[in-house]
Structure formats: C-alpha cells, structure tokens
Amino acid sequence: LRRHEAYIGVLIDDLITRGVEEPYRLFTSRAEYRLQLRIDNADQRLLPYGYQLGLIPEDVYQEFKQKQQKIKKALFFLESTKVKLPQGQSLSLKEYLKKPHVHWSNVLEYSQPDFMLSDEEIRHIEAEVKYEGYLKRQAHEIAQMQKIESLRLPPTIDYNQIPGLTREVIEKLTRYSPRTIGEAKQIPGITPAAILNLYIYLRLMKKASPPSNVPRGTSSSKE
Secondary structure, eight states, X not given: OOTTTOHHHHHHHHHHHTOOSSOOOOXXXXXXXXXXXXXXXHHHHHHHHHHHTTOSOHHHHHHHHHHHHHHHHHHHHHHHOEEEOTTSOEEEHHHHHTSTTOOHHHHTTTOOOXXXXXXXXXXHHHHHHHTHHHHHHHHHHHHHHHHHHTOBOOTTOOGGGSTTOXXXXXXXXXXXXXXXXXXXXXXXXXXXXXXXXXXXXXXXXHHHSOOTTSOTTOOSSOO
C-alpha cells in the first residue's frame, strides 16, 4: 500500500524511509494526500486488494461493484440534469451540490432519480462533488510523483550545482548516491522540496543536452 492509498501505507513508508528516534505517532497531518484517505472511500481504496488476496468473499465483492455502479449512475445524473434556481440561474445539479450548505436532500427538491441511495453512498457522493477540484489536483500530483520517482540520476551528477538544495541534503545525496529519484526520496531527511528541485534540474539537463540521433563531429554545411 502506498501513501495515497491508506494510513498504514503512510506509517510503513515513514518507518522505512525516515526512521524514528522516539515512539511513532500516526497523525493525519503526516499524510500529504489525506483528502484521498477518507472514511467514505475506504472500501474503494482497500476492498479490491482484499479481494485479490482472497480475504473478501465473492458476494461481498459483488455488492461493492454494485455500489460503485450506483455511485457512477448518481454522478451522471447530477452532471446531466439541468435546473433553474429561483434566482434565475441555470446550472447542473452537480454545480448546485457544490454550493455551501447544499446537500443531497436539496437536490431531490429539483429532480427525483430512478434509484435510491444509502446514507453512506450519499456522503461519498457529496464528498466527491464538493471537493472535486482538490481531489483532481491531488490525483494529478500523485501521478506526477509516480512518474518522477522512476527518473534516473546520472552517476556523475554534482549535487552542489543544483539550486535550492540545503547542505544537509547535498551531503546525504552524495553519501548514498541514489540511482533514481525514487531512491533519493527514501533517504531520511530528503524533503519533497528537494525532490522537486532534483526533478527540475533533470528536466533542464534533458533540454540542454543535444539530440542523441545527431552524429558528433558532423557539419550541416556542404563543402
């Protein structure tokens, strides 16, 4: 389990990569992607793993799949249904639900879907809709970080030449000589800001390097 999938993923990653000098306490503030780690989506994050490992019975898994289909149907209903508010404003029910103090019960005053939702499903849909912008941003950050972690660090890299790295970070990177940004991220004391600086530096190096398909020593001018 990764840091964005479960709090135990945060705990294990912290213990392995950062170490502890005192009893470890898992606070929600330790999870940088805690918007993804909500109670209402716990089954969505973890139940598929349990099913793959043979810990979840088939009937429970089928109920979970039906629940996910119902949630998708409800989100489509919100997106596709247009209403006109008393103020004259016309918008989708999804945009209406995003407003503060508006809940599913208020949505039903404008349109009745052909399905019923449990309280648990309603809480999940409201969270997904109201925090959609933040959730999409975090999902993008997670995808970017997973992509960044696979980037290789040149063995001859000089960390002293990378702007923004502290002396402590430079010493640790030089001592451990990580092969990828993912390995650098696992070194205790290497901050997210340092990882970002490494990524920016690698991008600038790639842009500055000549194309690999251009033979060295050749001239474009004709003799």
